[in-house]
Amino acid sequence: MTENTTEVPEWELEARPRKSARYAIAVAALLILVHLTLGILLRTGATGVYFQRVDQIGIFLIGCGLGGGVLLLTRPRVRVGAKGVLVRNLVTEKFVEWDLVNSLSFPPGASWARIEIPDDEYIPVMAIQANDREYAVAAARKFRALERKYGSSVAE
Template sequence: MSDSHGQWDFEVRSKKSARYAWIAAGVLVLVHVTLAILLRTSATGVYFRLVDQFAMAGIGLLLACGVLLLTRPRLRVGPSGIAVRNVLGERFVEWDLEQGLSFPDGASWARVELPDDEYVPVMAIQANDGDHAVHAVRKFRELEAKYTGSRT
């Protein structure tokens, strides 16, 4: 995707979720490859072929790729607006539509508030990131004040 919305002043991603996703993906691949190797050597009562071993390893790779989608969430803030990329897809919100960033009690991640009680979840700022999330929210609000003026 080209950067058609100009310069970005701030970009943030979740730290812990990405780390956990990489670890989980590695474990999935390791377990499935190990099972694939052991399929033909263990006495299970079923005869497994080489293609079954490759299929087991392939399933592990596919599952790992699915888990790695959790490393995609990102929030970018710039003069023209906010770009929120979650697991699938990205949404751009112009400053005149944005009505603040909130972190509701008990929520796992922040959200950009929009008119008519709508919002865009921001998986890049997650509660489990602690101080990193606090810094991200503060930086967002600082830039929000800069680009929206006295509206906030």
């Protein structure tokens, strides 16, 4: 069988943080570089403590672990399509169908947007961040347009 190439794409909006992701990559690289340097220099001075090769490797691995933790900040993503909204934050991923989405809000002073769901609950959307300015505004507008397109037809 051949696939129909005129199908609606599964995700019509995909947004990721921009500024914080760039900062996270830079900080992670810096952490790894600093720990690598410390690991190399660990045995050069006479401190009265005898450091072994395993200590040097351990310092470097600690830097890699810290860098990997910081890189979690590059993970957030939101995908929006006809079936619903897929929100991935630092460690969790949640799919929300359109009938549960009340709105997308960006409360004053908030760092990122959130999806309002029933019972006064919400899901943070770390992919749409205030520090991305115009990009965040465009993503929120596109989200709301898709919400009008898909959310209202399900709610009726």
